[in-house]
Amino acid sequence: xxxxxxxxxxxxxxxxxxRKPALNQLAKTGICGIIDPISPGxxxxxxxxxxxxxxxxxLKVYSGRGALExxxxxxxxxxxxxxxxxxxxxxxxxxxxxxxRAGRIANEDASKLVESLRKxxxxxxxxxxxxxxxxxxxxxxxxxxxxxxSTAVSDSDPEVAGKKVLEVKPLDSSPEAEHTAKIVNExxxxxxxxxxxxxxxxxxxxxxxxxxxxxxxRGAGTIPRIMSLRQVFGIKSVCVSAISLIKGxxxxxxxxxxxxxxxxxxxxTDYMAKAKAAVQALKANDFVLLHVKATxxxxxxxxxxxxxxxxxxxxxMLDYIFDNIDSDSTYVVVTADHTTSTVxxxxxxxxxxxxxxxPYVRRDDVVEFGERTCAQGGxxxxxxxxxxxxxxxxxxxSKKFGA
Amino acid sequence: xxxxxxxxxxxxxxxxxxRKPALNQLAKTGICGIIDPISPGxxxxxxxxxxxxxxxxxLKVYSGRGALExxxxxxxxxxxxxxxxxxxxxxxxxxxxxxxRAGRIANEDASKLVESLRKxxxxxxxxxxxxxxxxxxxxxxxxxxxxxxSTAVSDSDPEVAGKKVLEVKPLDSSPEAEHTAKIVNExxxxxxxxxxxxxxxxxxxxxxxxxxxxxxxRGAGTIPRIMSLRQVFGIKSVCVSAISLIKGxxxxxxxxxxxxxxxxxxxxTDYMAKAKAAVQALKANDFVLLHVKATxxxxxxxxxxxxxxxxxxxxxMLDYIFDNIDSDSTYVVVTADHTTSTVxxxxxxxxxxxxxxxPYVRRDDVVEFGERTCAQGGxxxxxxxxxxxxxxxxxxxSKKFGA
Numbered sequence: 001x002x003x004x005x006x007x008x009x010x011x012x013x014x015x016x017x018x019r020k021p022a023l024n025q026l027a028k029t030g031i032c033g034i035i036d037p038i039s040p041g042x043x044x045x046x047x048x049x050x051x052x053x054x055x056x057x058x059l060k061v062y063s064g065r066g067a068l069e070x071x072x073x074x075x076x077x078x079x080x081x082x083x084x085x086x087x088x089x090x091x092x093x094x095x096x097x098x099x100x101r102a103g104r105i106a107n108e109d110a111s112k113l114v115e116s117l118r119k120x121x122x123x124x125x126x127x128x129x130x131x132x133x134x135x136x137x138x139x140x141x142x143x144x145x146x147x148x149x150s151t152a153v154s155d156s157d158p159e160v161a162g163k164k165v166l167e168v169k170p171l172d173s174s175p176e177a178e179h180t181a182k183i184v185n186e187x188x189x190x191x192x193x194x195x196x197x198x199x200x201x202x203x204x205x206x207x208x209x210x211x212x213x214x215x216x217x218r219g220a221g222t223i224p225r226i227m228s229l230r231q232v233f234g235i236k237s238v239c240v241s242a243i244s245l246i247k248g249x250x251x252x253x254x255x256x257x258x259x260x261x262x263x264x265x266x267x268x269t270d271y272m273a274k275a276k277a278a279v280q281a282l283k284a285n286d287f288v289l290l291h292v293k294a295t296x297x298x299x300x301x302x303x304x305x306x307x308x309x310x311x312x313x314x315x316x317m318l319d320y321i322f323d324n325i326d327s328d329s330t331y332v333v334v335t336a337d338h339t340t341s342t343v344x345x346x347x348x349x350x351x352x353x354x355x356x357x358x359p360y361v362r363r364d365d366v367v368e369f370g371e372r373t374c375a376q377g378g379x380x381x382x383x384x385x386x387x388x389x390x391x392x393x394x395x396x397x398s399k400k401f402g403a
Numbered sequence: 404x405x406x407x408x409x410x411x412x413x414x415x416x417x418x419x420x421x422r423k424p425a426l427n428q429l430a431k432t433g434i435c436g437i438i439d440p441i442s443p444g445x446x447x448x449x450x451x452x453x454x455x456x457x458x459x460x461x462l463k464v465y466s467g468r469g470a471l472e473x474x475x476x477x478x479x480x481x482x483x484x485x486x487x488x489x490x491x492x493x494x495x496x497x498x499x500x501x502x503x504r505a506g507r508i509a510n511e512d513a514s515k516l517v518e519s520l521r522k523x524x525x526x527x528x529x530x531x532x533x534x535x536x537x538x539x540x541x542x543x544x545x546x547x548x549x550x551x552x553s554t555a556v557s558d559s560d561p562e563v564a565g566k567k568v569l570e571v572k573p574l575d576s577s578p579e580a581e582h583t584a585k586i587v588n589e590x591x592x593x594x595x596x597x598x599x600x601x602x603x604x605x606x607x608x609x610x611x612x613x614x615x616x617x618x619x620x621r622g623a624g625t626i627p628r629i630m631s632l633r634q635v636f637g638i639k640s641v642c643v644s645a646i647s648l649i650k651g652x653x654x655x656x657x658x659x660x661x662x663x664x665x666x667x668x669x670x671x672t673d674y675m676a677k678a679k680a681a682v683q684a685l686k687a688n689d690f691v692l693l694h695v696k697a698t699x700x701x702x703x704x705x706x707x708x709x710x711x712x713x714x715x716x717x718x719x720m721l722d723y724i725f726d727n728i729d730s731d732s733t734y735v736v737v738t739a740d741h742t743t744s745t746v747x748x749x750x751x752x753x754x755x756x757x758x759x760x761x762p763y764v765r766r767d768d769v770v771e772f773g774e775r776t777c778a779q780g781g782x783x784x785x786x787x788x789x790x791x792x793x794x795x796x797x798x799x800x801s802k803k804f805g806a
């Protein structure tokens with residue numbers, strides 16, 4: 001949601017340019033501020049930022065994307081396992097990637113390919129087992145299970161089409177990193193051998209579709225060793241999100257993850273279905289995290305107008321929430337997990353706005369919800385990991401430090 | 404530049420009292436805030452504060468003044484060497500210091516003395532070599548090279564005239580600290596023996612000048628073990644400063660240090676020559692640090708009017724810079740490395756103002772550059788070590804944390 005001022009919007013940010021009566025109501029009745037999700041100037045990844053917003057110190061607990069995304073896709077990952085986010089992709093005979101998503105291959109085709117890939121045998125000497133699981137379209141997770149593994153290995157995914165598949169390399173000098181890199185390279189080689197002549201791919205080529213003849217890996221990660229929100233704060237909590245990565249973060253924090261029909265993580269998501277699910281969930285829980293991905297999608301596409309429209313839809317979600325909760329006993333918070341610039345199309349390290357409303361908050365003079373108005377608010381400038389502690393304090397769930 | 408409100412200026416700070424159209428323009432078009440160079444309430448030394456402003460954590464990397472100043476004076480210091488800032492001084496027969504600067508001895512005299520001091524032999528058992536080098540006037544650097552040295556030793560410089568030269572003492576119980584203290588005491592003794600009867604000093608006394616019959620040491624330090632700005636942010640950077648200590652900090656950060664004709668570090672420095680050098684340097688570099696010492700000198704002298712005048716000259720430098728850079732692709736930041744009170748004449752722990760202008764910054768409502776106006780700005784209150792990260796984020800040079 002957060003952005004920088006844009007010429008196209010007469011030097012307003014999309015949030016400043018949007019019609020947003022409910023968000024302004026939140027700012028007016030609440031206490032506002034700005035948040036550095038990780039630290040001032042550091043562009044946050046969504047996973048690390050969400051961990052921080054849930055109260056964990058990202059610099060201490062973040063352990064890579066792969067495991068979080070796998071967990072969020074219902075792939076089983078055990079402590080110590082190293083997991084990767086994978087793509088089915090199309091490569092030519094020189095291993096140059098022509099399509100990083102193999103034509104966004106259908107779930108059915110991907111499932112058939114995965115069935116064959118699971119039969120691949122790894123050398124006994126590696127002393128590991130692997131789990132390979134497709135999730136949606138070209139997306140998949142690879143989990144390696146065994147002793148002496150490391151997340152300190154590079155990606156094989158070159159991130160852009162037209163480049164060669166990369167060799168996975170150890171990122172430090174430990175034998176574990178070398179061992180893990182060898183396993184992944186070997187697996188990718190074996191996968192390619194199976195995929196090349198696979199009937200599904202022969203059929204795809206016959207129908208003019210790009211064959212899924214390669215698997216690309218990235219984001220080696222393990223499960224963060226953290227206590228659950230229930231353990232830390234004694235709360236029962238739920239997450240409403242369409243995004244595997246966010247779901248994974250919430251799961252490792254011990255939250256219950258709801259699957260909402262029509263929630264897609266795209267600008268076409270069913271905003272109101274998510275708002276309704278969140279309100280419903282609040283009846284049996286202490287804390288609900290309602291996450292909308294669409295603003296980030298619009299920013300990555302450089303579409304300022306779309307971002308404004310999405311924020312106006314989010315405003316309607318908030319309006320619905322205000323109308324359907326008990327404002328005498330409920331706190332409502334709105335913030336973003338990072339700034340995404342619609343100009344650079346990247347996550348940026350600028351702070352994000354936040355507003356908290358609910359019983360007994362120290363209401364300030366801010367009357368409009370925005371990046372710059374909130375900077376004048378009573379919360380001043382805080383860190384992402386501070387937010388949950390501030391909320392739990394309002395809820396009476398914080399532990400005293402000292403006597 | 405930063406100060407406290409002063410009765411003489413009708414309870415304005417020198418910065419608030421100054422005519423400063425360019426600084427106000429910066430505040431008006433940019434985002435403002437206040438910075439704790441080290442931490443709230445901690446009076447910063449220039450060296451530690453400059454390290455922080457360059458993005459390093461001063462509490463982790465600061466390792467004493469001596470080595471930084473030596474490096475800044477082009478004296479060679481290797482990792483592990485312990486270096487001291489030294490003064491030629493005048494003492495009486497009871498080792499009471501009568502002049503801490505030996506009448507600000509001329510470079511020529513000091514060089515002749517150094518030539519003799521270099522011949523001093525240290526006991527073989529110490530297992531060290533030393534390098535002694537005069538820089539400007541009474542100033543010199545002592546570098547000790549060898550195994551098992553420590554910076555945990557006290558100063559021999561009593562800091563004020565009328566007091567006795569101090570014995571250098573170990574500041575912890577390590578054998579390294581004891582060893583280093585012994586070496587320095589022995590050297591100071593040997594130096595004194597050579598200086599007492601030196602023809603240069605006999606000649607000085609004959610001409611009514613105070614003899615440079617003692618060397619005072621302070622600020623034991625080693626080179627901080629830090630990555631260069633190029634390694635951290637991938638930037639090519641330059642420093643324009645007349646001060647050895649600042650030059651040394653910039654050198655250890657891997658910056659190129661320019662020597663500008665007329666730059667003296669005094670209120671009489673050639674301000675415009677420095678501004679021109681900075682603008683010129685920007686053409687071939689990503690980052691230029693332009694440092695002016697004069698405001699600090701005025702504060703240490705308790706001269707508020709002079710400080711106001713100097714700030715007005717700095718304002719003209721900024722005006723020149725604005726007129727000669729490409730504002731579509733350049734960020735301009737003004738801040739101070741510490742508050743110096745013109746009343747206490749000391750560095751103080753009050754925060755310093757900052758303003759950043761350039762493409763896509765979240766401009767705020769501050770229209771005047773000052774200690775108190777900037778406290779209302781959109782950056783709120785940050786740490787010294789945050790500033791560089793915020794700038795590098797604007798430049799697109801920051802690394803994402805998380806995925």
